[in-house]
Amino acid sequence: MMIIDLEFSTLLICLVPFLFIFFINLFHSKSTKIPKSYPIIGSYFSILANKHRRIQWSSDIIQTTTNLTFTLIRPFGNRQIFTANPSNVQYMLKTHFHIYQKGHMFKSTMADFLGDGIFNVDGEIWKYQRQVASHEFNTKSLRKFIETVVDAELNERLIPLLAVAASEKKVVDLQDILQRFAFDNICKIAFGYDPAYLSPSLPQEKFAVAFEEAVKLSSERFNAIFPFLWKIKRHFDFGSEKRFRIAVDEVRQFAKQLVREKQSELNQKSSLDSVDLLSRFLSVGHRDDDFVTDVVISFILAGRDTTSAALTWFFWLISEHPVVESSILNEIKLKSHTPVYEEVKEMIYTHASLCESMRFYPPVPIDSKTATEDNVLPDGTFVKKGTRVSYHPYAMGRAEELWGSDWNKFKPERWLDKDEVTGNWNFVTKDMYTYPVFQAGPRICLGKEMAFLQMKRVVAGVLRRFKVVPVTEKGVEPVFISYLTAKMKGGFHVTIEERDHE
Incomplete structure (x- = not known):
């Protein structure tokens, strides 16, 4: 019994630093700053604390950045880049389409269900x-x-x-x-x-x-x-x-x-x-x-x-x-x-x-591609081969830089232009890389x-x-x-x- 108690105490002592980090991150779980990363576990505790609101959380972080892009460090050094920058989106989905593919991670995850669809x-x-x-x-x-x-x-x-x-x-x-x-x-x-x-x-x-x-x-x-x-x-x-x-x-x-x-x-x-x-x-x-x-x-x-x-x-x-x-x-x-x-x-x-x-x-609300080679996005973000890059329509729709100071107003008129002669509305198409x-x-x-x-x-x-x-x-x-x-x-x-x- 004494040996078991000793082993349990030793385990508890080993876990203390991680428990301390966990509670610190829980306290700051609503923070919109890029989450702090630690050796091996990366930003695990921040990811865990926001697991059920990951779309809103990542969107909030994006809005605090100067280039609408940030890099999340996942456990074991895996990186995921999130972007709401239209230049990056166009670069990924059009001009460098050949580099940004579905990738092995996505295909292997969905293969049982979607096969080669x-x-x-x-x-x-x-x-x-x-x-x-x-x-x-x-x-x-x-x-x-x-x-x-x-x-x-x-x-x-x-x-x-x-x-x-x-x-x-x-x-x-x-x-x-x-x-x-x-x-x-x-x-x-x-x-x-x-x-x-x-x-x-x-x-x-x-x-x-x-x-x-x-x-x-x-x-x-x-x-x-x-x-x-x-x-x-x-x-x-x-x-x-x-x-x-x-x-x-x-x-x-x-x-x-x-x-x-x-x-x-x-x-x-x-x-x-x-x-x-x-x-x-x-x-x-x-x-x-x-x-x-x-x-x-x-x-x-x-x-x-x-x-x-x-x-x-x-x-x-x-x-x-x-x-x-x-x-x-x-x-x-x-x-x-x-x-x-x-x-x-x-x-x-x-x-x-x-x-x-x-x-x-x-x-x-979010879609991901995987880089098939080392690359640099238009905003200067370095992308290592094999990195998942996620463009974020949910965050893009909430970006003041893209929609103006009234972005938070539900306003269909922002998509319309009134003909001065007939008085009829004409639909104004938005750039597809701003609204993907x-x-x-x-x-x-x-x-x-x-x-x-x-x-x-x-x-x-x-x-x-x-x-x-x-x-x-x-x-x-x-x-x-x-x-x-x-x-x-x-x-x-x-x-x-x-x-x-x-």
Whole structure:
């Protein structure tokens, strides 16, 4: 017993310096200064203290720097550079695109889930998928198909569900509803498959639940302070890694089954009349199950949470800004007798409001690349080969240097210019490297137009008939969290009110 007590006392004495550092860092955990680094452990305690607000924390630090860039020292000397400097972003995403790649760390972390899908590869594999996808996204038939899918989901599921909520005066989680709406849409567009996730009973559809679990756990992998820990858990198949394996298996097996069924369906047809992305990839000769599954899973990931995240924060912001909501309503009324595609195209003020909302709450708040060689960024920051460099749309949207002293005001007008002759608004496009919400350069989002079409149709369809009223106290900002995409912590609980129609 005495030996055990002695060993415990010795261990406690050894831990005292680290415990002292830990409590000092906890005391200063809200500091926005670049965190102090220590031998071996780097800025571990600061990272740990801010683990659940890492996006806000890193953004706050960026705002205190002179060049909107800082370097975080992780344990064992690993470095991660964070930047909100548009010159650096353009350098990474365009002019030196060949140097800043997804890299081994990202690919190995996401490989189980995304395989060789477009969002997890570099080089020729990426280039080929990009070319095929780019061609398909630019076809009129796909655009028309997307429009039809979105309108059907809106009019047959979303609007009736909100009407019931309004008549019964019940509280609903609008974030969950919008995620279900987006999931149904993207599955129809990607697979030609309808999971009916937005059915009135709000079912726990297996594929959707497994996909959600896979996204959450892969995000935990990606943001792990000590990556070797999840690798050990994966090797021994326990804990979160066991849950991750089960979720990924569920997703991939279901996706492969859909691929095989679609192949069989196409083999029995003399001509292509299906316009979903899976049919299009199969029809041009891509018959490898794994390859096609990887491609389609990547597109579901891209379309599933991004639009729903953007809309969730948009509806909260306009509830806080009734003047903006009123202007959007006026625009909707003016376009109410316009054909669907023209209506969406002409909703200039709504478009500006969505852009302004995503400035504050980008669906992908941070994105990373890995340097494939030693390099120096335009602001003078040295980048060693293998270093992860993260550009930070969330911080960029809050930078006074980029948006002026009124950066903290929700102001759609900053995206608009009024024609002095007609009095109409014209949309003013911002530099994509100052506003990289849809990425920029060669990897710029192919689904940008599809996303705006979907979002504006939802905004017009919902606001034309309903008022969305948050049940939280007015002026209290919901907590922003991020997995691979942005979320509102705890959901977005609202009541739905029918508008009085003139």
